[in-house]
Amino acid sequence: MSTVAAQQRLISPHGGRLVDRLGERPDGVESLERLTLTSREVSDLDMLATGALSPLEGFMGRGDYERVVDEMRLANGLPWSLPVCLAAAAAPRGDRVALEDESGRLLAVLEVEDTYAYDKQREAELCFRTTDTDHPGVARLFAQAPLYVGGRVTVFDRVPPSFPELAMDPAETRAGFAERGWKRVVGFQTRNPIHRAHEYLTKGALETVDGLLIHPLVGETKSDDVPAATRVECYRILVENYFPADRVVVSAFPAAMRYAGPREAIWHAICRKNYGCSHFIVGRDHAGVGSYYGTYDAQLIFDEFEAHELDIEPMFFEHAFWCKVCAQMATPKTCPHGGDDHVFLSGTRVREMLANGELPPVEFSRPEVASVLIDAYR
Secondary structure: OOHHHHHHHOOOOOOOOOOOOEOOOOOOHHHOOEEEOOHHHHHHHHHHHHOOOOOOOEEOOHHHHHHHHHHOEOOOOOEOOOOOOOEEOOOOOOOEEEEEOOOOOEEEEEEOOEEEEOOHHHHHHHHHOOOOOOOHHHHHHHHOOOEEEEEEEEEOOOOOOOOHHHOOOHHHHHHHHHHHOOOOEEEEEEOOOOOHHHHHHHHHHHOOOOEEEEEEEOOOOOOOOOOHHHHHHHHHHHHHHHOOHHHEEEOOEOOOOOOOOHHHHHHHHHHHHHOOOOEEEEOOOOOOOOOOOOOOHHHHHHHHOOOOOOOOEEEEOOOOEEEOOOOEEEOOOOOOOOHHHEEOOOHHHHHHHHHOOOOOOOOOOOHHHHHHHHHHHO
16 A cells, blocks of 8 residues: 555545644744744644644644633634643734744744634633633633734744654645554543553553554643653553553654643543544543542533544543453443552652652552652652
């Protein structure tokens, strides 16, 4: 099968084509008015450039923004669950602005198509289901400048990836899947080390598809999340020792966490569709934080779209545990025994054990993974 034919077997990008907003550095860019991007906006910019946020070609104008916040759709009706916006303190004076990161490095030019005020309370309530500033996504939103600037971007310089060995743009993951002859690919979003429960559900999903994309998020997370470098080392050890190498790809997902729970689950699924995934794992409290969302709200939100409207197929899993009676990993769907027979540790208890240099039980975490975490906590 030719490469083109193999690529055509894969799921289509969201909206039908993979956007490419990479271009040459234009003359005179140094003289343009500049907008400084936060680290989250830099992550969004890079994903706009490579098509990870297809069909978006730039930061959202008012029409897309309003309909996304209200209805989880772009202005043209295509499903989309979270704003991708650029905040500014004042309206740009010209019809083009240069975009720079916080160090002053010029990255892109934006063609100014729209500048508009927005309601932070409304965006928080509808997108995060709360206006509580203890929620990290709400706190970031409320700290933003008061205007949004929308328009197409052309990215001429990219911030070097945190993990070059794992950096694969959507065109590259798609090419890799096609080379392997994969058509059905399941994506796994994670911002935590993979413990036995995650291993169980990813392997369960892998039984039904051609390949697995382990796609750890490496953009900005909150301060008490496990650092990306530690997580990446855990993924490497786990895949080398416990997964079939020819059926798994590990690649970095450059997005920043929004902690928007249900809406972010939809957004994560759409992004993975752009990377070539036909299926996407949605587990317990996906992209959640604290107790702002119900345990399975991130699964229930998929019912708000028509069957196959998103195209990518969600795979729903309940919380997995080791059952002493079954003598294996299980979930409430497959295990008839009570909680006393289940090995379950809270994240707080695991962190306490790691900080004390104690290995969590093998039923909870592979010892090789726990050893990496112990070193990190020390």
